[in-house]
Amino acid sequence: MARLTPDNVARAQEIIGRYPRPRSALIPLLHLAQEQDGWVSPEAMGHIGELLGLTAAEVLGTCSFYEMFKREPVGRYVVNVCTSISCHLLGGDELLHHVEERLGVRSGGTTPDGRFTVNHVECIAACTEAPCLQVNYRYFHKVTPDAVDALLDDLAAGRRDDEVPPHGTLTRVRQQVPAGRWAGRGAEGLPPDRTSLGGDG
Amino acid sequence: MTDTTRTEPEAVPVTINGTAIEAKPGELLIDAAERHGVYIPRFCYHPRMRPVGMCRMCLVEVDTGRGPALQPSCMIPVAPGMTVDTESEATRKAQDGVLEFLLLNHPLDCPVCDKGGECPLQDQTLAFGPGESRMVEQKRHFEKPIPISDLVYLDRERCILCDRCTRFADEVAGDPLITFVDRGDHTQVNTFPDQPFASYFSGNTVQLCPVGALTAVPYRFRARPWDLEQVESTCTFCSVGCRIAVQSSTNRLVRHLGVDVDPVNWGWLCDKGRFGFEGVNSDDRLGRPLVRAGDTLAEATWAEALEAAAGAIRAGLDAGGPGAVAVLGGARLTNEDAYAWAKLAKSVVGTDNVDAQIGDGLPAEVVLGLPRATIDEVCAARTVVLLGPDLKEELPVLYLRLRDAAVEKGVRIVEVSPHDTGLTEVATVALRHRPGEAAAAVRAALDGAGDDPRVARAAELLAEGDVAVVLGRPSLAEAPDAVVAAASLLAARLPGVRFLPVLRRANVHGALDLGLAPGVLPGRVDLDAGRPWFEARWGAVPASRGLDATGILTAAAEGAIETLVLLGADPLRDFPDARLAQGALERVPRIVAVDCFLTESSRRAHVVLPAAAFGERSGTTTNIEGRVSVLNQKVTPPGTARADWMIAVELAHRLGADLGLDSLDGIWAEIESVAPAHAGLARARLLAADGLDGVVVPLSDHHEAGADRRPLAQTEAPEVTAADTHMGPESVATTLPGGETVPSVPRSPSGASGATMPEQIAEAAAAGDAAREAEAPEEAAALEAAAQQAAVEAATEDAGEGDVSAPVEHGPDRPPLLAFEPVEAGPAPPVDAYSLRLVSGRKLYDQGTLVQHAPSLAGLAPGAHLRVNPYDLDRLGLHTGDGATLRSARGSVVVEVEADPGVARGSALLPFNQPGVSAAALIDATARVTEVRLETRAGGGGA
Amino acid sequence: MAVTDAPRIVTARFEYDDSHTLSRYLATGGYEGLRAALAKTPEEVTDEVKAANLLGRGGAGFPAGVKWGFCPPGVFPRYLVINGDESEPGTYKDRLLMERDPHQLIEGVLIASYAIGVAQAFIYVRGEMALAQERLVAALNEAYEAGWVGRDIDGSGFSVDVLLHWGAGAYIVGEETALIESLEGRRGFPRLKPPFFPAAKGLYLQPTVVNNVETISNLPWILRNGGAAFDALGTERASGTRMFAVSGHVKRPGVYEVELGVTTFRDIIYAPVYAGGIRDDNALKAFIPGGASAPWFFEEHLDLPLDQTAVGPAGSMLGSGAIVVMDETTDAVRAAFSLVRFFSHESCGKCTPCREGTGWLEKIVRRVLAGSGRPTDIDLILDVVDNISPGPYPRAGTGSLGAEPVPFPPRQTTICPLGPSVGAPLVSAIHRFRDEFEAYIERAGTPVTIAGPAPVGGAAS
Ligand SMILES: Cc1cc2nc3c(=O)[nH]c(=O)nc-3n(C[C@H](O)[C@H](O)[C@H](O)COP(=O)(O)O)c2cc1C
């Protein structure tokens, strides 16, 4: 729970270097921190601020706007059940209640063993596959109560580790640019930075 | 004065509520409407910050030819032919809707809210709001007020999320330590956990907050708005001269609010200025004169004390002649006080050993003689050279203005300093040098010598011309000659360059202007050049140039000073060289102190005369620009404390002389008639509406449009007026992509001729007109009389004012204004490879008397770490956090070291006058630089 | 009925299991469009796209080529940002394009970058779409390696970098100016237009084109086959094909690429090759023609063609290609609640009416559902909507009630259209199913059994 590891600092530096302005790397670095720890700790926010020349408050301002960033530890598996309109029409609410009952926690809660966190979420863009859910942002379509039971059992037993990495990991492939291929024109001729346009705190 | 050379840009015809008006091009609709008497309600809009258009309170119906549509008037610039309806049914419904939305989650705690009674949300609700809430559900709840800093509390339930405080912190102060957190209707303003909103400007957010969400610790629950009385005045907690509303309740100062003055502070204040009034209210204030009886100071009557003080001066004169009497201090005084004391010291006592600076500034001739720039002029220059202290620490609101110039207007800053300052971040080039080597650094920058790209860039910028220099004393551990030589180089090499001198203390500029310095006489005149003129008016002037503060203390330490008058000076705390100050005060036989507090120094006096402080007396003060503005009394001084000029008059009387000064008006009239720099500035003008923003002297050198506003009424909140607006989306548009901008501030063409005589007469007459409109008849009469006198005097004066680059002639007798004599840079002090050079500057909060008597500020002095370049630390085998002994020829202190790449190699930075560590114990005020060695505490090696 | 045999343009490769790989892409005409583009001048490419009459597929439906032309001449650097934030309830197409045919999108990005003169392009993918990110990163890595992206592309001398960037959970970031703020590392607060039209002052206040994933995915085909061929599909004002996600109470929910303008809602909902009709052959109660922000349509609108110029005057929008079908068993109040909760949850909080208004509306409807409704609540809801979106709110005409349609779009007291969108489900549901609201309110206080569990985040809690 902490600052970025030296490896991740190196990754962070590479990410920062790809943007015309460093602050643009803020969200990617928050993801990096979450990948490292499963959540974004205050220390990580402070560290990211140092890397980008921002105050910790600025980092918090951005971080707290986005739902995926967890500012407190969550379960190894975050189960997000969609209850937006298309899923609502086909039993999303019932599916959520089933998961809540099965795991014994209400939406927003984490099981005492730290394995699962359950949330109801708005539309996750799988509307024709309703009702659906995500575990650590991996999709499960047309989920029946039986299917969800099996899924949770599998996850608990570690049988889906290939498919569902621990919370925080999104893509497992990193963008790589072979030497000499990066055109690097993004910042060319860009005037000096100004303060924000406001509305940003 | 209206500048007739500028052509007015074409007006934009707009129709508001059926009336045709002429708006300014690019002006925001909300401002145009307000200038024409139509006030559109608003919460988020503030003319000094970028509009964000998020509260939606200012929606009005606008028709630009495609039918009426609701538009936020704070975001749209006027366009020709625009038709606006601020009273239509649709407008009203939208505004009522927004008001209802804002109140949904707003607690109904007006009776216990500081803002109650001056809250626009409350006002508008009372005026237009629905009687009852249509929301029956629970309101949003947050923990009630939480401290977000030592000075400010935040009540998130009251917050209407207008983004004013957060925008201020980010855009204006550059301290983005408060921010919006979370999203949607959970959004709140907050700090990062455990990182308080530690900004020198935090108090502005309290003033900006349209509701009672932000409250200031020193004011919370102290008063209700309807119990407050206020006057408009000028802040003298430093020398920027911010205009403020001074508010009191039951004869105690309770609040300072910034007044938006276009040429100076734009409504901003630093927290020291805003909350420093607590020091004025301190129970430790001196209310009665004290006279020494053996080891103790005992209360005495004024008659006894004045007699004792006069006796001390007489005894000094008897023992050693005028040169044995010295006067130290005077920055606290008003202009009128300073003039009276200068006259007392220089004509009655006859000494020129007078210095309002106490070893912390620059020679008076330099400050007074260099061609001067105003703040606006500096901020509109193409390039600004910073050659002085850390402005964020010493002159905070000047820092804000320069930051704005750099960030918003693209002004290029070249910083020449031994260490990083608050402005380094926005500087285009930062050049670092060791103490004593400023001139060499400037020479390199002028020549583009060497292969350092930063130096080359600086040379480019300087070569492009239009340069202004901010000139001050970068470090108390370095004699001023280095920076004076650097300034000389800039003056010689950059044609048309102008200087803004940044001496820090309250009215130190007024004190120098009025003669409280060796070798000068009132009105920026050299002692010798002014002798005939002043002898004719004062009777006598000192025979020869006297000593400055260091000279006085050195002489005192050697036994050559018999009587020392401390005019609010506390050399034991404030003089850079503690050993010298100590030696002097121990040796001098008689000390007379005029002060508001018993300080370390005044405790040693034989007589202490209690003086009135800020808010307790009227008069005028002069800021860094030479801007003379009015101070107004709001409360009565404690006990029998009185204004310094009165003390001078009484002392003179007891010394057998009549200063001929019996009122503020009378003193100003005399200043105006004898002091060349102040010629033509009638007090009536200062008191008239046109003079509300102050007037820069000498008049021949500066032309500004007068203030375009009324004085604050007794109960009016100092909100900015539309006329002050400086930025709209259009200016965002024009400044952003290209980088370069057209300066928006009117500049006086350099070398333009001064006011002609008829103009002065016209002006004085105009002041008379203003006076006739003033409310109080007596005051009006007085103003008018003064105006007439000014007119007469202007008429009797020689009108021959010409090119300012040549000394200005003010008539056959009137001496010329002092002109700066460039100084050759001496060889840089030799580098001792084993030592570091000490750099010592001030922090905003220190152990100064007023700060320490303001309970809310006293604890904010940060303490002192020694900061050294990591390269040097490595060399010494030291690490951040290590303890070490820092030793100079004068003494030694124990410090904790901290690596700081912002400090020039070979230097060691130790803040002055901080608790725990005394930089003064190390500094040798008579040396060009103070060499120090760092020894690890184990006694090991070291530099 | 017109189930046409128009070619599938953007989903053509979906049938291959390895549709996301470079080898499959190259084997199926991949990067030929780019070659064709690089053989032309940038102006000619833009003209080709203008000729195609390719309307934006992100919701607003602005012609892509025309939008590119709004960048002020001579102002550089310029940026291209691909909007892959797909989050509007009911919308599901961009994710498929990114997961199944990432190279098609990348090729489109390169073509647009060349035409516009872009220094660097960003593909902003919704944070929750891990697989799309993975596929796109892999494709970009392949393409960089193979010389299709980056410095001196395919030996043409043209260079542009494409950087994959992903969000972190905020619907509002789909709005283009909020997307830009987010890409600058800030809170996703929309900017005011004017003055911040992205084409003039977008990312870092430089000229920036924001286009939807599907819009850009059409470019390779257009450059390969010519703008005229694209324009020949569909009708005069609705050219080409478009992906529609048909979800809800249909037999075959799915994403279908259909020819615009000639295909009708009835076709896509009922045709056996598409959604195949209502489940259990139930009656249709209502359908949302274009995502959560679109006012609802009913039985009588089924024969409208998929063409915004027909849908707009009828009181709604095609929006983001999201058709949500509700059958007769649907509880209109609960369905509306789900949508209101969405807007309240996703309000960025910048403007007062949206931040406070959507939250209040959610509370009112929740209270009505919980059995504490008051007779004044319906008018209150409509008045609160009116304070967020003044004037008559867009809605479908209803023959049975004799009401005229109020054309799209709604007016707004807010900065962006999210706030006013909250009115779409409420005004639609109240207009057509007022009795259902009244029923909840009349039952207030008396215990009622409602079929199914309470809505989430709902009344009971
Ligand atoms: C609240 C809101 C959400 C939006 N979400 C998306 C989105 O997820 N994806 C998208 O492409 N466009 C979205 N848009 C539309 C974009 O602002 C923009 O019009 C579009 O990306 C332009 O691309 P196009 O011209 O290719 O359609 C949204 C607009 C609003 C007001």
Ligand code: SF4
């Ligand atoms: S309408 Fe809502 S989402 Fe859009 S800017 Fe305003 S508060 Fe944000």
Ligand code: FES
């Ligand atoms: S004052 Fe214009 S939107 Fe707030």
